[in-house]
Amino acid sequence: MSLAPPEHAPATPADRGIPTRTGRTRPGRRRLLTRGSVPYLLIRPAVLGFAIFKAYPIVSSLWISLTTGNGDDRHFTGLANYRRLLDDPLFWTALKNTALIRSAPPRTASAPSTVGSPRARSPSTPT
Numbered sequence: 001m002s003l004a005p006p007e008h009a010p011a012t013p014a015d016r017g018i019p020t021r022t023g024r025t026r027p028g029r030r031r032l033l034t035r036g037s038v039p040y041l042l043i044r045p046a047v048l049g050f051a052i053f054k055a056y057p058i059v060s061s062l063w064i065s066l067t068t069g070n071g072d073d074r075h076f077t078g079l080a081n082y083r084r085l086l087d088d089p090l091f092w093t094a095l096k097n098t099a100l101i102r103s104a105p106p107r108t109a110s111a112p113s114t115v116g117s118p119r120a121r122s123p124s125t126p127t
Helices: 038-065 080-087 089-102 107-114
Strands: 067-070 073-076
Touching: 038 067
Parallel strands: none
Antiparallel strands: 067 073
């Protein structure tokens, strides 16, 4: 028994109709996956997620802050809204209160949460 292919069988995979990886594409067609394009394809979902869930809301909020009105009835006012905000004494009171709350040490906020904790009890106390 001979291991050589029969005379009538094609000798190469290309002769048998099996596509080979020669690195060449058909005339008029571009290769979609090249060595340089793979990283961009892999990062595309993260960029899309950032654009949809971070960048769009930021840009939209900035646009809304520069206009007046509701819904489709918006009119561009520029920085007039910010001027009005800086002239409002209630804004400055709220800003001072926020700075005061943010400057408090974090341990004061977490101390009451340990009062009823089982780990806060002494080891000699029966449960």
